[in-house]
Amino acid sequence: MEPVIHPFVAGASVAVILLSGVGIAAVTGYLPGSNAQKAERAVVVEVKEVDVKGQHAGLGVVGAAAVGHQIERSARSHKRYDVSVRLYDGSVKTVSSDAPPAWKSGDKVRVVNGRLEPV
Numbered sequence: 001m002e003p004v005i006h007p008f009v010a011g012a013s014v015a016v017i018l019l020s021g022v023g024i025a026a027v028t029g030y031l032p033g034s035n036a037q038k039a040e041r042a043v044v045v046e047v048k049e050v051d052v053k054g055q056h057a058g059l060g061v062v063g064a065a066a067v068g069h070q071i072e073r074s075a076r077s078h079k080r081y082d083v084s085v086r087l088y089d090g091s092v093k094t095v096s097s098d099a100p101p102a103w104k105s106g107d108k109v110r111v112v113n114g115r116l117e118p119v
Contacts, residue, residue: 041119042085044107045092050080083116085109 025031081097095116103109108119 039110039112039117040087040093042087042093042109042111044083044103044105044109044116045086046084046105047101047103048082048084050082051077052080053077085111085116087111 022031078098081099081101083095083097083101083103084092085095086092093111095111095114101116103116109116110119111117
């Protein structure tokens with residue numbers, strides 16, 4: 001008598017193979033999921049350097065508070081870079097970064113999860 005595979009074992013084998021394939025496709029990006037990256041093509045319109053004033057911690061005595069507040073604000077201030085891009089649908093989006101961007105006006109980029117990437 002020849003060995004026969006039970007139908008439940010055959011069905012379970014097929015299900016495992018299919019689910020493994022779907023899992024691999026989702027992990028490698030071939031299958032879009034809820035966290036799939038949506039890339040939007042755009043052109044850089046403007047790059048602005050913005051001075052960001054620091055926030056004070058709210059500590060200090062009343063007499064020294066005014067002087068301490070100004071010193072603390074300037075110690076906590078930093079620069080931010082706002083890059084405005086025009087999407088191909090005509091809308092404008094601004095992407096901010098603490099590091100100086102490598103982009104200049106007219107560069108073609110992709111906006112992916114709030115970051116700019118080269119095309």
